[in-house]
Amino acid sequence: MHKKDKEAVDLDCLDITPWEIVALGASNDIKDYCESIFSQGNGYMGVRGYSPIGRKNNNAERTTFISGFFEYIRPGITDMVNQPDFAASKIFINGTDINEMSVADYKQVLNMKDGTVLWSYTVLDKENRRTQIRIIRFLSMGNKHTAAIRFEVFPENHNSSIILETGIDGNVINLPIADNQLSDNTQFVNMWGKINSSSIGKKGSITAETIYSNRITTMEYYINIPKEYKAVIEADTKDNYTGSIIKFSGMQGNRYVIDKLISVANYRDGENIGDIAQNHLEQCIKFGFDGMLVESKKVWQRIWEHSDVKVESSQELQGAIRYNIFQLIQSDPSDDPYASIGARGLMHGRYKGCYFWDTEIFMLPLFLNTNPEAARNLLLYRYNTLEDAMESAKRFSLKGARYSWMSSDTGFEQCETWDTGCCEIHITADIVYAIGRYIEQTGDINFLKDYASEIYIQTARYWKERFTYDEQKDCYNLIHVKGPDEYCGVTINNFYTVKMALHNLTLALDSIKLMEKEFPEKWESLREKTQLVKDETKKWQDIIDKAVTYYDKDRELWIQDPIFEGLEPIDIGAYKDDNIPLYHKLSYDRLQRYQVLKQPDVLMYMALFPEEMPRNQMLAAWNYYEPKTLHDSTLSFGIHALIAARLGLRKEAWRYFNKSIFLDLKNLMSNTAKEGIHTAALGASWQALIFGFAGVWINSQGISCEPNLPEDIQSMQFKICYKSAIYELIIKYGKKPEINFLYSI
C-alpha cells in the first residue's frame, strides 16, 4: 500500500460532546492527529494543537501562523510563514524533564465555548513521585494580538524542586508543500533572517525578520507567578530564543499556578511593531490570565449567539456541528479586508496557506448568514487584489481581471501546475457569484456601488476575451478549461465553468443598468476609470445568448463536457473501498480518461442555483453523476448531502452529511493528521445542514425554508442574518418551520 494511503489513528480516543472534544490517552499514534484536531486560532493567528511542553522534533510541524503573513520562497511564489513558537516550554521536577516520565490519566479537552485547550495528566518519575500537570492555552478572541498559557503543577506525594523553562522560540522552519498532491516534500526553507531576542527574567521579547522582504514579527511574553512561591527567575536567551527559567520548591499537596501571557504584532499591523506588541502585553498584564479569558469568552459567547446550530440528535452530532463552525471561525480574519481563509486555515501549511474558491463557494455562506461584516471583509480581500487580478489577466494576454486559482498576500497565481493554474478559471466567476449572493442577502447596495460593480465589469471583460467566438457556427466556446471535477482533464465548454461565467456576465450587465439609474455620478466615474465603451457590453450579451453547453432532452440531462460521455466507464467499487482518494492508486492522468468525477460539477452548479434548475433536471443529474463520483475532494460530501436533501433523498443525504461533518473528527480521508483541518468541508457541512436539511434559501425577496430533516435529526434551531435583521429558525421533524424575526442590527 502507498505510504500515504493510511493514517493509523485509533478514533476511539476521541469523545465528542456537545461543547467539548475530549481525547483520552496519550499514545504517540494519535499525537499528530490530535495536533490537527486541537488546533486553535482567533483569526489573527493560529497554532497547531501541540502541547506547549510536548514540543515536536520537527520544527516545521510546530506551526504558528499569522493571517496574511506570507513570504517568497522563489520568484513569484510565497509560503505562509511559520512564526516563532510562543508556547515553547519544559517542566523539570527534581531535575528530570517530565516528558521523560511515565504518564497516567491523560486527557486533552477542547472547550468550544471559550476556545481553551486543556492538557491534564499525571506524571510519575522512577521514584514513584506523582505530580499532576494541567496546562491551559487559549488565543484571545477579546484581543486577537494576545494569547495565554497556564501551567499548573501539583506534587501529589512529594516535596521537590520544580523548574519551568518557557519562552519564545524562533528556531522554526517552513516546509513549503508542492501543489502536486502526490509529491513528497523534503526541502525545508528557512524564512527568518535576523532574529533579535531579549529577556529580563519575567519578560522576554523576540523580533524576527524574514530574509527576502524584511517582514517583521514581534512577540513578547510575561510570566505571572505568585510571590509566595519565592521563585528564582533567570533570563534565558539563546540563539533565536528568548525565555525564562523559573525555579521554586514545590511542596506536597500544593497546587502551583504560573501564567504566561503573550502578545504578538507583525508588519501588517502598522509601524513600530515593537510598541504595538508591548502595548498589548501591558494590557495582558493588566487583565491577567483570568481577566483575559473572561474577555475572550465574552466574544465567543457573542459569536455562538449568532452562529450556533442547535440540533435534537445525538450528543456527538451536536458536538461535531459546533466543531465545524468553531474551526471555521477560528481561521477567519474577520476584521481584516486584506486576508482570506486558507484551504487549511491557520492550522496547517498545506497548499502554502493559499486562498482558493473554497472561501467564496464553501465557507462564505456561514459568515454571510451569521456575521455579514466578516463576509464583507472576505470579499473586500478580492477587491483589494483586483489590481493584481488585472495584471494577471494581462500576463495571460487578456484584458479585464482574472483571479488566480491560488492566491496569498497578493492576487498573483501561486498554483504551479499548468492544468490547474492556467485552466481552472471558474474561480473568477465563483468570486463574483459570492459577491452577488452577499449583496442579495444583505441588501448592501453600497458594496455594489463602491466595489462590486468594478469587479463585475473587469471580470466580465476577462470572460469576453476568454471565450472564443466560432464564426462558422456563430457560437462561443470556452476552450482549455478545467471544471471543479478535476478528473475531467482540460476540456472545452465545461458546464460549471460556462454557466458560472455567464452568471458573471449577467451580474455585470445588471449592475451597469442599476448603476446608471441609481448612482449616475458614481457610474460616470467608474465608467471613466474602467474606460468602458458602450459596444463592449453588447458582446457580453451575445456570449450569454450563444455560449455552448450540452443538454440531452431525452434524458433531461446536462452533460458536463463534450468528451465526458466518450470516456471509459470504470467499476469504481473494484478500485475504491474507502474514502481515500483514488489518485493514490491510479495516476491522475489515467483517471482523466475514466468516466469518473473527483467532485461534483453539474451538481455543484445546481447547488448554487437551486431556483434555476427544475427538480427533474436535478434528479437526472443526481442519478447520472452521483454513482460516477469518487469524492476524492473533501469538498464533495457536503455538496452531495445538500443536493440529496433538496431532492428528498433522506437516506443518501444523511449518509453524505455524516461523511462531511465528521470528515476530520473521524479522519475519513486519512490525512487530517498530516494535512490539518479541511476548512472548505467545514463550510460545506454547514451548507448541507442549513441549505439542505433546513432547506433554507434566501434571495432578495426573502427567506424560504423547505426542510428535509433526516429522521436522526428531530429538530434544528439557528439564527440567520438577512438584510440587517436577525431571524431565528426553528425546524421540527414533520412540522411546519418557524421563521421568527428577532431584531434589527
Add this chain to the structure above:
Amino acid sequence: MHKKDKEAVDLDCLDITPWEIVALGASNDIKDYCESIFSQGNGYMGVRGYSPIGRKNNNAERTTFISGFFEYIRPGITDMVNQPDFAASKIFINGTDINEMSVADYKQVLNMKDGTVLWSYTVLDKENRRTQIRIIRFLSMGNKHTAAIRFEVFPENHNSSIILETGIDGNVINLPIADNQLSDNTQFVNMWGKINSSSIGKKGSITAETIYSNRITTMEYYINIPKEYKAVIEADTKDNYTGSIIKFSGMQGNRYVIDKLISVANYRDGENIGDIAQNHLEQCIKFGFDGMLVESKKVWQRIWEHSDVKVESSQELQGAIRYNIFQLIQSDPSDDPYASIGARGLMHGRYKGCYFWDTEIFMLPLFLNTNPEAARNLLLYRYNTLEDAMESAKRFSLKGARYSWMSSDTGFEQCETWDTGCCEIHITADIVYAIGRYIEQTGDINFLKDYASEIYIQTARYWKERFTYDEQKDCYNLIHVKGPDEYCGVTINNFYTVKMALHNLTLALDSIKLMEKEFPEKWESLREKTQLVKDETKKWQDIIDKAVTYYDKDRELWIQDPIFEGLEPIDIGAYKDDNIPLYHKLSYDRLQRYQVLKQPDVLMYMALFPEEMPRNQMLAAWNYYEPKTLHDSTLSFGIHALIAARLGLRKEAWRYFNKSIFLDLKNLMSNTAKEGIHTAALGASWQALIFGFAGVWINSQGISCEPNLPEDIQSMQFKICYKSAIYELIIKYGKKPEINFLYSI
C-alpha cells in the same frame, strides 16, 4: 521589449567559407555568440567555444559536458553535469596578464576538416610591446578520451619573461534550466562534492565526484615544452584546481610553442577511472600534439568521406551545410548505446541536456544515411531504457512501454510541465517510427529480431491502453494529447499523434507475423518474455481500423484536431515581424486559442510518410497550415523547406531552407548565444537538403530520387548508405539524377 527578445550580435563578424568558420574582431558583443558557434565535441565530450585563456566569470557558462553524464538535482530530476574545465589557462608577459592588454588582428577559426579551433591575435602592452598569440584546441576524434591545446607566443619586438599558467579547474557549477521557456534561471547547483587534485610540475590530475551519486570524472594533463626554453615549471594546486606554472624568457623574434595534452575518463567507462585516464594520457604523450592531430584528422577525413554534401552554390552555403553536419556529428556519441544527443548536444546545458524526439525524428536520418552504426547506437539507447519506459507506463497506470518526453541517463520523465510531460506522448511512436526506418533502410533484420520487436510489442501495448474506446460510436479516441504543434493545447485526436500511434501498432503487428515466420524460436522466447496473449493483438488491429482522425473531403484537408477550426483567427503579421518566438509577446495560454501553429503537425506527418499522402492532400495541407504557422520552434523551418521542395514550391523551399541552414550561423532565433546550437535544426536542414532538394526517399524496395533543386543550387553530390552498400548521388539542376553504387561495406 522583453529582455530575452533580442541578442544583439553583429553578424558581419562571421565569415563562412567552404571548410572554415572565421570570426574577426574580438568585440565583447559577440563573445557569447562565438562561444556557441565555435563549440567543439567528439561525441564523448564537448566544450563550449570559450578561449582557454579568456575564461568567463560565470562558472556555469564555462561548460564541458561528457555524453551521458547526468546527476540528480532533485528527486527524479537530473541535470547534465558541467565537468571540470581542462582548458583553464592564463598567459603573463612581463608579469601582465595578456587579457588586460589591448588586442589587434583578432581572428578565430573553426576548421571543419580537422575539428580544430584557432585563436590568433596580437596583444600590446602599455610599453607597446607586441606579442603574437596563437592557441589551437581540438578534441580528438582518434581517441575520444583525449584533447589537446597548443599555446604559441611570439614576442615581436621585445625580450620578456613569459608565464603560462594552465591546469584543470574543478570550480565549475551547474545552472539547471527550467522547462518553461519563459522562466529565468537563477539557482546554481553545485554538483561536485569531493575533488582531489594533484600536480607534479608538468603533469596534473583531478578527480571529481558528484555529491549525490558519487559519479567520478578523472582528468589528467601533461605539458609538452621544448627543453631549450629552459622553463621553470612549478606545480600549482589550489582548491579544486590542479595546474602548472611555466616560466621562461622569451626572446624577440622567436616563436614559443607549448602543448597541453589532456585525457578524460569517467564512471561510465568502467572501473579504475584513474588508470583509464592515465593510460590515455600516456598515449597522448607518445603521439604528441601533432601526432594526435594527425590521428584525429584521419577520422574526420573518413567521416567527411561519407557525410559530406558538396553543392555548387555560394561558398557561404557550402560552409553552412558542412557546419550543420559537423556540429551534429560532434555531439553524437556514435559508439555508445547508452546515450543519445541532447537538444543542444554537448554544447549547452539548455533543457538539462535531455534527449527528446529531436534525436529520432530530426537528427537520426543523417546518421542512418552516413553512419548506420551510429544510428543503431542511438536506437539502442532506447532499447536500453525500455525497462524504464515500462516502469513509466506503470506510473501512468498503463501497461506496456511509454517513452518519456525528456529523458537522460534513465528513461524516466525529466519534463516537469504537465501539458508537455503528460500529454506530448507522440514520442513513443516517433521512436518506433525511427526504428522502422532504420530496419527498412539497413535491412538489419537482426535488430528487428533482437531489439525492435520487443519495443514494438511493449509500445503497442501502451497505445492500446492509451486509446479510449467509445462504445456508443464504436471508435477509438486519443484523449488529452498534445501534438508537435505545441500551440494547439491539450486536445483530443491530434492528427500527428493518432497517425503515428497507428503506425506503431502496424509495425508491431507486422513484426509479430515476421517473427513467427522467420524466427520461431526467438519469437517463442519473446512471446514468453512479454507474456503476449493472442487476443491482445486483435484489439491493436481494431484500433487501427477505428481510430478517429478528421478529413474534410471537399477541401481534401486533414484537420489537426476537432477544436482547431473553431479557434480564433489571428493576423500573424500584426504580432510577428521577425523570427523571435511569439510566446515572448503573447502568453502561451493565449496562443493556444488562436488558430496558429508553433510548428508543423499535419505537415510533419506528411514529411515522414511521403509515400502515403497524395500530392493534392499535401498541397491542401500546405496551403491551409503554412500561413498559420509561426515557426516558433527551430524544428519548423527545415520541415517546411522539405515539404515545399517536394511540392515543387522552389521559392518557398529556398526561403525556409535558408532559415534552417543559417539558424545558428545567423542567429535567426536570437538565442544562439544564450542557448547554444539547435541540434534538431541541424538535422532538419540536412533532411531538407537530401529529402527535399535532392528528393531522395528510401524504402525496402530501393532508393528513389526526384530532385527539386532551387535555382541557387546548381548541383549536389553526396553519398548515402543503403543495405550495406554505399551509393553516390549526383544531382544537377535540370538533369536526371545519377545514383551510383560505389562499394559494399
